[in-house]
Amino acid sequence: MDHAELNTEQVLKRDIPWETYMTTKLISGTGLQLLRRYDNRAESYRAQLLDDDGPAYVRVFVSILRDIFKEETVEYVLALIDEMLTANPKRARLFHDKSLANEDTYEPFLKSEEYKHVLLWKGNWFIQEKSCKILALIVSARPKTQDGVVANGEASNSKKKFTTIDDVLKGLVEWLCTQLRKPSHPSRGIPTAINCLASLLKEPVVRSSFVQADGVKLLIPLISPASTQQSIQLLYETCLCLWLLSYYEPALEYLATSRTLPRLVDVVKSSTKEKVVRVIILTFRNLLSKGTFGAQMVDLGLPQIVQSLKAQAWSDEDLLEALNQLEDGLKDNIKKLSSFDKYKQEVLLGHLDWSPMHKDPLFWRDNITCFEENDFQILRVLITIMDSSNDSRALAVACFDLSQFIQHHPAGRVIVTDLKAKERVMKLMNHESAEVTKNALLCIQRLFLGAKYASFLQV
Missing domain, CATH: 1.25.40.150 (V-type ATPase, subunit H, C-terminal domain)
Known part of the structure; x- marks a missing residue:
């Protein structure tokens, strides 16, 4: 089967020769025992194992991704991690357990000796997609750093060079921008990148790296009225990215001088999807008081559009509140603008x-x-x-x-x-x-x- 079309369920049906890897010292005896207990078990049983000994399983999974290059095995372990995190995203915290202080859990995804085994860049599409999703979840779950202590094995007294969180975030942004420019997969490359970006743009470092990489302009073509469920989701997540960028001052200059506002207005006029309308209205509310955005909104006829939207039956109270606030803000903006x-x-x-x-x-x-x-x-x-x-x-x-x-x-x-x-x-x-x-x-x-x-x- 084409690796681009693999799914987690298919990969998890494989039989992996763990004993052979122990014989060749690629996994330890303890690792083999853990894998035997975990492999091919019911989800409820696996959940109990993770509750009892989650960090130990993370250590085994990371060591396999770091030391074993066989594609089928790498795919299998990524599928195990993906299944584990999909069932309960909070398990991403296991990667930051104190017992893993000396493990560089990011290393297999982003770097290795001579860059021969970099999952996010060198793997097939299945490997790239899972690596991106897993990395984003792990990064988002990391604990806040405190004086002298840095998450993910980056202890201040460590002599080993660990992958820093900035390395990870910048590496992810670079990969995401590459996908938006030239997707590795014709139909899933861009949706995967936007989905990941929508969760990562909460990070100040990601916003900065994304703007510096000239990534904002890559989002604009994706803002257009959607019809299919897949395109609606892509549109929603793209607008979510813009909403997050609307909080970041250096991104505003590009948003102000591009076709961003007219495109958002076109979408909000025609969309019936509440979540799409909500995130666009929240973005407008954020931008209203900044620079020339208010004047542009008035020029684009947004006051009349807001009145029309208010007349529709929305169930989301946040949307209704945002529409009222936007309407009041636009009225104030019109008053402030002299006729000249x-x-x-x-x-x-x-x-x-x-x-x-x-x-x-x-x-x-x-x-x-x-x-x-x-x-x-x-x-x-x-x-x-x-x-x-x-x-x-x-x-x-x-x-x-x-x-x-x-x-x-x-x-x-x-x-x-x-x-x-x-x-x-x-x-x-x-x-x-x-x-x-x-x-x-x-x-x-x-x-x-x-x-x-x-x-x-x-x-």
Whole structure:
């Protein structure tokens, strides 16, 4: 059978020649006794053995993974550990028992002499997948370090070089990013990586390593409306990763400048899965007060979406509370944003439309000096939009706004002329859109003739 399609149940049906390994001194007599008692036994019997002597079994399993290279045996032991942890994830604590202080329980998964036997990197897909899952559980179960004492055999007085927790976490992140870029398994590589990442991003070191590895951008393509149960789970766990990253400041810059928010909005508008909606709303709530996220959310129409979501029958009280908090936060955000802040956000994002402020004389009268900020940055962006946009609505609005600036600013004609806007506007007078040509003509009239005559000529 193809190793990529193996499952734990199939692997555990094998007969492993433990006696042969003892003869060749690859396992000890004590190890053989423990394995004979454990092997091919009912789950309830194995559970009792683990309750009575769990750390001893962990020591045997780790020593086999470290010393025996035969693929079938490695797969078998990984399957035993996987079965043990799946039945009770709390058993991962056994790997950190004090009696294992001199055992490097991470070593077989991440490193060995000359890197010939590194399970996470060199094994087949079954070995890689189980190693990833097991490592993530072991890492998550480790006790908090205290002065002078480090978990997993890393005693401060030890002369042996042990695998540090930072080694493990960085090694895992490297493998996870590799899977997201080029999966080892066509259908399970990415889901396995995201599942593991969703549990590990609680770790500050993992967040840091993941951002430094440019991993955030690997998540964005996975945020899209899902249909099958498998794709819904992948979407949920991807959004869970983003929620965890929303607590980490260095990740915010990428989230703010990528397509993350629009994609999340698209998903939350169409998803009926409560857990998906909940984790996205919680992410929005986290991001709302940070940087320009609040303004982006308003621009993307999130206040209306939240109202629509509130009208649906959700059973999750956390979701309902988060929706109420997000709604209140968005209202506060809208109040805090002056009309010019909203206008500026619209221009900088390139999302020009006929929102009320464009044709409101009070807006131009009250905010005309704001256009002088940063060496007339907003005017320069409007002129760039005229030069580069393919959106006829954006071109028409940009022409209109430039004409409004000329009309309301005392030195408007001089400033716009100095910014070399005339040539751009003249080109737009031959545009195929009547809306664009009309507003380009208005702008040129005000530029050449002044506001009084342009108003008279406007039709």
